[in-house]
Amino acid sequence: MSWTSAVSTLAVISSTGLALATAPAALAAPRPGTSVTVAIEGTSPVRVDQDPGFRVTVAGLDNRSTARVNFGDGTGTKKTRGTCSVAKAKRAPQACAVSIAHTYRTPGTFTISAAAARTRASEQVTIAAKPEPWRPSPGQQFSAWEPLGSRATYTPCQTVAWYFDTSGQPGDRSTMRDDVIASLAQLSGLTNLTFVETTDPNRADLTFSWRNPAEFGYSGDVAGVGGFTGPSKGWVAFSPSNEWTNDYWAGDQPKTKRWEDSGWIYTLTINGRQTLVTHEVMHALGFGHVEDFTSIMYPQSIGNGAGQLSAGDLEGLAAMYGSLPCPLIPD
Numbered sequence: 609m610s611w612t613s614a615v616s617t618l619a620v621i622s623s624t625g626l627a628l629a630t631a632p633a634a635l636a637a638p639r640p641g642t643s644v645t646v647a648i649e650g651t652s653p654v655r656v657d658q659d660p661g662f663r664v665t666v667a668g669l670d671n672r673s674t675a676r677v678n679f680g681d682g683t684g685t686k687k688t689r690g691t692c693s694v695a696k697a698k699r700a701p702q703a704c705a706v707s708i709a710h711t712y713r714t715p716g717t718f719t720i721s722a723a724a725a726r727t728r729a730s731e732q733v734t735i736a737a738k739p740e741p742w743r744p745s746p747g748q749q750f751s752a753w754e755p756l757g758s759r760a761t762y763t764p765c766q767t768v769a770w771y772f773d774t775s776g777q778p779g780d781r782s783t784m785r786d787d788v789i790a791s792l793a794q795l796s797g798l799t800n801l802t803f804v805e806t807t808d809p810n811r812a813d814l815t816f817s818w819r820n821p822a823e824f825g826y827s828g829d830v831a832g833v834g835g836f837t838g839p840s841k842g843w844v845a846f847s848p849s850n851e852w853t854n855d856y857w858a859g860d861q862p863k864t865k866r867w868e869d870s871g872w873i874y875t876l877t878i879n880g881r882q883t884l885v886t887h888e889v890m891h892a893l894g895f896g897h898v899e900d901f902t903s904i905m906y907p908q909s910i911g912n913g914a915g916q917l918s919a920g921d922l923e924g925l926a927a928m929y930g931s932l933p934c935p936l937i938p939d
Contacts, residue, residue: 643668643701646675646722646729653734655937660712660735666724668701670694673725679710680718686710736936739763741839742894742928752920753905754896755928761836761894762813765934767802768840771812776819778848783855784881788816790860791885798922799893799929814892819845831909834888840939842892844885852909857881860916878909886917895924 650662666675669690678685690697692704712718715737721730742760744750762768770792772785792803806812821830824845831852834844846853857863860882866875887904897907903918917925 643698644673644725644727645701646724646727648720648722648729648731650733652732653736653936655736655738656712656715657738661709662712662720662733663707663709664720664722665705665707666722667705668697669704669706669724670697675706675708675722675724677708677710677720677722679712679720681712681714681716683710734936739766739935739937739939742932752898752900752918753903753924753927754898756835756891756894756896759839759894760928761842761892762801762840762929763935763939764929764932765800765802766813766840766939767804768813769804769806769811770814770816771806771809773809773815773817776817776848778818780855781818781846781848781853783858784846784853784885787858787882787885791882791889795886795889795893795925798917798925800932800934801929813840814842814844814889816844816846818848820849821845821847832884832888834891836892836894842889844888844892846884846888851876852878852881852884883909890921894928
Protein backbone atom coordinates (compact mmCIF):
# COMPACT_ATOMS: atom_id res chain seq x y z
CA MET A 609 0.00 0.00 0.00
CA SER A 610 1.29 3.42 -0.72
CA TRP A 611 1.11 6.94 0.48
CA THR A 612 1.12 10.01 -1.63
CA SER A 613 1.23 13.71 -1.01
CA ALA A 614 -0.10 16.87 -2.57
CA VAL A 615 2.26 19.77 -3.22
CA SER A 616 0.66 23.20 -3.37
CA THR A 617 1.88 26.70 -4.06
CA LEU A 618 2.17 28.65 -0.84
CA ALA A 619 0.22 31.86 -0.59
CA VAL A 620 1.17 35.05 1.23
CA ILE A 621 0.05 35.25 4.83
CA SER A 622 -2.53 37.96 5.42
CA SER A 623 -1.91 39.95 8.56
CA THR A 624 -4.70 40.81 10.95
CA GLY A 625 -5.22 43.90 13.00
CA LEU A 626 -4.96 43.97 16.77
CA ALA A 627 -7.09 46.27 18.85
CA LEU A 628 -5.04 48.38 21.20
CA ALA A 629 -5.76 48.25 24.88
CA THR A 630 -5.33 51.34 26.98
CA ALA A 631 -2.27 51.18 29.20
CA PRO A 632 -1.50 54.63 30.61
CA ALA A 633 2.09 55.29 31.55
CA ALA A 634 3.11 56.55 34.97
CA LEU A 635 2.36 60.26 34.82
CA ALA A 636 4.55 63.04 35.99
CA ALA A 637 2.61 65.23 38.41
CA PRO A 638 1.70 68.61 36.86
CA ARG A 639 2.91 71.69 38.63
CA PRO A 640 0.38 73.60 40.73
CA GLY A 641 -1.87 75.78 38.64
CA THR A 642 -1.68 73.59 35.54
CA SER A 643 -4.08 70.94 34.29
CA VAL A 644 -1.87 69.18 31.74
CA THR A 645 -1.71 65.39 31.86
CA VAL A 646 0.06 62.99 29.51
CA ALA A 647 -1.13 59.42 28.85
CA ILE A 648 0.59 56.83 26.69
CA GLU A 649 -1.83 54.29 25.25
CA GLY A 650 -1.13 51.01 23.51
CA THR A 651 -0.38 47.33 24.06
CA SER A 652 3.11 46.06 24.79
CA PRO A 653 4.39 43.67 23.67
CA VAL A 654 2.68 43.64 20.30
CA ARG A 655 3.70 42.13 16.98
CA VAL A 656 4.92 44.36 14.20
CA ASP A 657 2.44 42.76 11.76
CA GLN A 658 -0.51 43.37 14.09
CA ASP A 659 -0.86 47.15 13.78
CA PRO A 660 1.56 48.11 16.57
CA GLY A 661 0.16 51.62 16.97
CA PHE A 662 0.64 53.77 20.06
CA ARG A 663 -0.95 57.07 20.99
CA VAL A 664 0.12 59.84 23.34
CA THR A 665 -2.78 61.98 24.56
CA VAL A 666 -2.11 65.32 26.22
CA ALA A 667 -5.07 66.84 28.07
CA GLY A 668 -5.29 70.48 29.13
CA LEU A 669 -2.95 71.80 26.42
CA ASP A 670 -3.47 75.49 25.66
CA ASN A 671 -2.61 77.38 22.48
CA ARG A 672 0.56 78.72 24.04
CA SER A 673 2.00 75.27 24.65
CA THR A 674 3.38 72.51 22.43
CA ALA A 675 3.37 68.76 23.05
CA ARG A 676 6.51 66.94 21.96
CA VAL A 677 6.67 63.17 21.59
CA ASN A 678 9.56 60.95 20.57
CA PHE A 679 8.69 57.31 19.96
CA GLY A 680 12.30 56.16 20.24
CA ASP A 681 12.67 54.44 16.88
CA GLY A 682 14.68 57.10 15.08
CA THR A 683 11.74 58.75 13.35
CA GLY A 684 12.29 62.02 15.19
CA THR A 685 10.19 64.12 17.52
CA LYS A 686 6.59 64.81 16.65
CA LYS A 687 5.01 68.08 17.78
CA THR A 688 1.51 69.47 18.07
CA ARG A 689 0.23 72.72 19.53
CA GLY A 690 -2.86 73.17 21.66
CA THR A 691 -5.94 74.94 20.32
CA CYS A 692 -7.68 76.11 23.48
CA SER A 693 -7.24 79.32 25.40
CA VAL A 694 -5.36 79.14 28.68
CA ALA A 695 -8.55 79.59 30.64
CA LYS A 696 -10.46 76.88 28.79
CA ALA A 697 -7.54 74.45 29.01
CA LYS A 698 -7.58 74.84 32.79
CA ARG A 699 -11.37 74.73 33.03
CA ALA A 700 -12.01 71.78 30.68
CA PRO A 701 -8.74 69.87 30.14
CA GLN A 702 -10.36 66.88 28.42
CA ALA A 703 -12.04 69.14 25.89
CA CYS A 704 -8.61 70.51 25.09
CA ALA A 705 -6.87 67.19 24.61
CA VAL A 706 -4.60 66.55 21.63
CA SER A 707 -3.18 63.22 20.44
CA ILE A 708 -0.09 62.11 18.59
CA ALA A 709 -0.17 58.60 17.10
CA HIS A 710 2.62 56.42 15.79
CA THR A 711 2.94 52.99 14.18
CA TYR A 712 6.13 50.97 14.60
CA ARG A 713 7.45 49.27 11.47
CA THR A 714 10.38 47.35 12.94
CA PRO A 715 10.71 45.06 15.96
CA GLY A 716 12.65 46.13 19.02
CA THR A 717 12.34 47.77 22.42
CA PHE A 718 11.71 51.50 22.34
CA THR A 719 11.12 54.27 24.86
CA ILE A 720 8.27 56.68 24.25
CA SER A 721 9.05 60.10 25.73
CA ALA A 722 6.47 62.87 25.92
CA ALA A 723 6.61 66.42 27.29
CA ALA A 724 4.15 69.29 27.44
CA ALA A 725 3.95 72.37 29.69
CA ARG A 726 6.53 71.07 32.18
CA THR A 727 4.77 67.71 32.38
CA ARG A 728 6.63 64.61 31.26
CA ALA A 729 5.94 60.91 30.83
CA SER A 730 7.82 57.98 29.38
CA GLU A 731 7.20 54.31 28.79
CA GLN A 732 9.23 51.45 27.33
CA VAL A 733 7.42 49.36 24.73
CA THR A 734 8.35 46.14 22.98
CA ILE A 735 7.50 45.43 19.35
CA ALA A 736 7.85 41.72 18.57
CA ALA A 737 8.95 40.36 15.22
CA LYS A 738 6.47 38.53 13.01
CA PRO A 739 7.02 34.76 13.33
CA GLU A 740 8.75 33.37 10.27
CA PRO A 741 8.59 29.74 9.14
CA TRP A 742 11.64 27.61 8.44
CA ARG A 743 12.98 27.94 4.92
CA PRO A 744 15.86 26.02 3.36
CA SER A 745 19.13 27.84 2.89
CA PRO A 746 20.11 28.62 -0.72
CA GLY A 747 21.57 25.48 -2.28
CA GLN A 748 20.84 23.36 0.79
CA GLN A 749 20.99 19.63 0.06
CA PHE A 750 18.96 16.96 1.83
CA SER A 751 19.51 13.25 2.27
CA ALA A 752 17.94 11.93 5.47
CA TRP A 753 14.79 14.05 5.08
CA GLU A 754 13.14 16.20 2.43
CA PRO A 755 10.98 19.33 2.53
CA LEU A 756 7.80 19.15 0.51
CA GLY A 757 7.80 22.79 -0.50
CA SER A 758 9.71 26.03 -0.11
CA ARG A 759 8.93 26.51 3.60
CA ALA A 760 7.47 24.90 6.68
CA THR A 761 3.69 25.05 6.81
CA TYR A 762 3.62 26.44 10.35
CA THR A 763 5.74 28.95 12.24
CA PRO A 764 7.86 28.04 15.29
CA CYS A 765 5.85 27.18 18.42
CA GLN A 766 2.57 27.92 16.67
CA THR A 767 -0.73 26.77 18.15
CA VAL A 768 -2.32 24.63 15.43
CA ALA A 769 -6.09 24.22 15.60
CA TRP A 770 -7.18 20.91 14.08
CA TYR A 771 -10.56 19.67 12.98
CA PHE A 772 -11.74 16.19 12.02
CA ASP A 773 -14.63 16.05 9.57
CA THR A 774 -16.08 12.60 10.28
CA SER A 775 -18.79 12.79 7.63
CA GLY A 776 -18.45 9.73 5.42
CA GLN A 777 -16.55 7.81 8.10
CA PRO A 778 -17.28 4.06 7.84
CA GLY A 779 -18.40 2.29 11.01
CA ASP A 780 -15.40 -0.04 10.98
CA ARG A 781 -13.02 2.96 11.11
CA SER A 782 -14.54 4.77 14.07
CA THR A 783 -11.35 4.84 16.19
CA MET A 784 -9.27 6.79 13.66
CA ARG A 785 -9.60 9.90 15.82
CA ASP A 786 -7.69 8.10 18.61
CA ASP A 787 -4.76 7.54 16.26
CA VAL A 788 -4.91 11.18 15.17
CA ILE A 789 -4.72 12.34 18.80
CA ALA A 790 -1.82 9.98 19.56
CA SER A 791 0.09 11.06 16.47
CA LEU A 792 -0.35 14.76 17.19
CA ALA A 793 0.77 14.24 20.78
CA GLN A 794 3.95 12.57 19.59
CA LEU A 795 4.68 15.25 16.99
CA SER A 796 3.91 18.08 19.42
CA GLY A 797 6.77 16.99 21.66
CA LEU A 798 9.17 16.95 18.72
CA THR A 799 8.13 20.19 17.03
CA ASN A 800 7.15 22.58 19.85
CA LEU A 801 3.83 22.97 18.04
CA THR A 802 0.68 22.91 20.17
CA PHE A 803 -2.20 21.01 18.59
CA VAL A 804 -5.65 22.00 19.86
CA GLU A 805 -8.85 20.45 18.55
CA THR A 806 -11.58 22.81 17.36
CA THR A 807 -15.22 22.19 16.53
CA ASP A 808 -15.23 25.04 14.02
CA PRO A 809 -13.81 24.02 10.62
CA ASN A 810 -13.39 27.66 9.67
CA ARG A 811 -10.88 28.13 12.49
CA ALA A 812 -8.85 25.04 11.64
CA ASP A 813 -5.19 25.20 10.65
CA LEU A 814 -5.12 21.45 10.04
CA THR A 815 -8.08 19.42 8.79
CA PHE A 816 -8.71 15.68 8.68
CA SER A 817 -11.41 14.09 6.55
CA TRP A 818 -12.54 10.92 4.79
CA ARG A 819 -12.07 11.31 1.06
CA ASN A 820 -11.44 8.98 -1.85
CA PRO A 821 -7.86 9.56 -3.05
CA ALA A 822 -9.22 9.53 -6.61
CA GLU A 823 -10.70 12.97 -5.83
CA PHE A 824 -7.13 14.24 -5.67
CA GLY A 825 -6.10 12.52 -8.89
CA TYR A 826 -4.54 9.43 -7.36
CA SER A 827 -5.28 5.87 -8.36
CA GLY A 828 -4.24 2.53 -6.94
CA ASP A 829 -4.01 1.26 -3.40
CA VAL A 830 -3.71 4.61 -1.59
CA ALA A 831 -4.62 4.77 2.11
CA GLY A 832 -4.19 8.47 2.70
CA VAL A 833 -3.03 11.74 1.24
CA GLY A 834 -1.78 14.92 2.87
CA GLY A 835 -0.31 18.29 2.10
CA PHE A 836 -0.98 22.00 2.48
CA THR A 837 -2.86 24.72 0.66
CA GLY A 838 -0.92 27.64 2.07
CA PRO A 839 0.75 28.99 5.19
CA SER A 840 -0.83 27.45 8.30
CA LYS A 841 -3.26 25.45 6.15
CA GLY A 842 -2.47 21.75 6.27
CA TRP A 843 -4.81 18.90 5.41
CA VAL A 844 -5.03 15.11 5.60
CA ALA A 845 -7.58 12.80 3.93
CA PHE A 846 -8.04 9.09 4.68
CA SER A 847 -9.44 6.55 2.27
CA PRO A 848 -12.79 5.18 3.49
CA SER A 849 -12.20 1.88 1.69
CA ASN A 850 -8.50 1.10 1.90
CA GLU A 851 -7.69 -1.84 4.18
CA TRP A 852 -5.12 0.08 6.21
CA THR A 853 -7.61 2.64 7.54
CA ASN A 854 -9.68 -0.14 9.12
CA ASP A 855 -9.83 -0.18 12.92
CA TYR A 856 -8.11 -3.58 12.91
CA TRP A 857 -4.81 -1.79 12.25
CA ALA A 858 -5.28 0.86 14.98
CA GLY A 859 -2.27 1.82 17.09
CA ASP A 860 1.42 2.17 16.44
CA GLN A 861 2.49 -1.49 16.40
CA PRO A 862 2.79 -3.69 13.27
CA LYS A 863 0.03 -6.27 12.89
CA THR A 864 -0.59 -9.35 10.79
CA LYS A 865 -3.88 -10.39 9.22
CA ARG A 866 -4.52 -13.87 7.77
CA TRP A 867 -7.46 -15.07 5.73
CA GLU A 868 -8.39 -17.94 3.44
CA ASP A 869 -9.86 -17.61 -0.03
CA SER A 870 -10.52 -20.48 -2.43
CA GLY A 871 -8.20 -22.76 -0.52
CA TRP A 872 -5.38 -20.24 -0.45
CA ILE A 873 -4.13 -18.69 2.79
CA TYR A 874 -3.16 -15.04 2.57
CA THR A 875 -1.07 -13.07 5.06
CA LEU A 876 -0.75 -9.30 5.29
CA THR A 877 1.69 -7.63 7.70
CA ILE A 878 1.81 -3.83 7.86
CA ASN A 879 2.58 -1.12 10.37
CA GLY A 880 -0.03 0.13 12.80
CA ARG A 881 -2.43 2.74 11.43
CA GLN A 882 -0.90 5.50 13.55
CA THR A 883 2.09 5.28 11.21
CA LEU A 884 -0.19 6.29 8.35
CA VAL A 885 -1.54 9.22 10.36
CA THR A 886 1.93 10.46 11.29
CA HIS A 887 3.13 10.12 7.71
CA GLU A 888 0.27 12.21 6.36
CA VAL A 889 0.49 14.80 9.13
CA MET A 890 4.18 15.23 8.35
CA HIS A 891 3.19 15.95 4.75
CA ALA A 892 0.84 18.60 6.14
CA LEU A 893 3.74 20.01 8.21
CA GLY A 894 5.82 20.31 5.05
CA PHE A 895 7.78 17.05 4.70
CA GLY A 896 8.20 15.04 1.50
CA HIS A 897 8.97 11.42 0.74
CA VAL A 898 12.40 9.85 1.20
CA GLU A 899 14.05 6.72 -0.15
CA ASP A 900 15.10 5.41 3.27
CA PHE A 901 12.70 2.52 3.97
CA THR A 902 13.25 2.88 7.74
CA SER A 903 11.79 6.39 7.62
CA ILE A 904 8.18 7.06 8.39
CA MET A 905 8.25 9.20 5.24
CA TYR A 906 9.02 6.22 3.02
CA PRO A 907 6.10 6.11 0.55
CA GLN A 908 4.97 2.57 1.36
CA SER A 909 4.06 0.51 4.38
CA ILE A 910 6.21 -2.57 3.92
CA GLY A 911 5.52 -4.30 7.22
CA ASN A 912 9.06 -3.99 8.52
CA GLY A 913 8.17 -2.26 11.78
CA ALA A 914 9.04 1.16 10.39
CA GLY A 915 6.30 2.78 12.43
CA GLN A 916 8.89 4.54 14.55
CA LEU A 917 10.49 7.80 13.52
CA SER A 918 13.94 7.28 12.01
CA ALA A 919 17.02 9.35 12.76
CA GLY A 920 16.33 11.25 9.54
CA ASP A 921 12.73 11.95 10.56
CA LEU A 922 13.88 13.31 13.91
CA GLU A 923 16.55 15.42 12.23
CA GLY A 924 13.98 16.95 9.90
CA LEU A 925 11.45 17.64 12.64
CA ALA A 926 14.14 19.35 14.72
CA ALA A 927 15.45 21.40 11.79
CA MET A 928 12.07 22.56 10.52
CA TYR A 929 10.41 23.10 13.91
CA GLY A 930 11.83 21.73 17.15
CA SER A 931 15.20 23.49 17.25
CA LEU A 932 13.94 26.94 16.26
CA PRO A 933 13.51 29.54 19.01
CA CYS A 934 9.99 30.47 19.94
CA PRO A 935 9.05 34.02 18.91
CA LEU A 936 8.03 36.45 21.62
CA ILE A 937 4.45 36.27 20.34
CA PRO A 938 3.84 33.04 18.36
CA ASP A 939 1.06 32.59 15.84
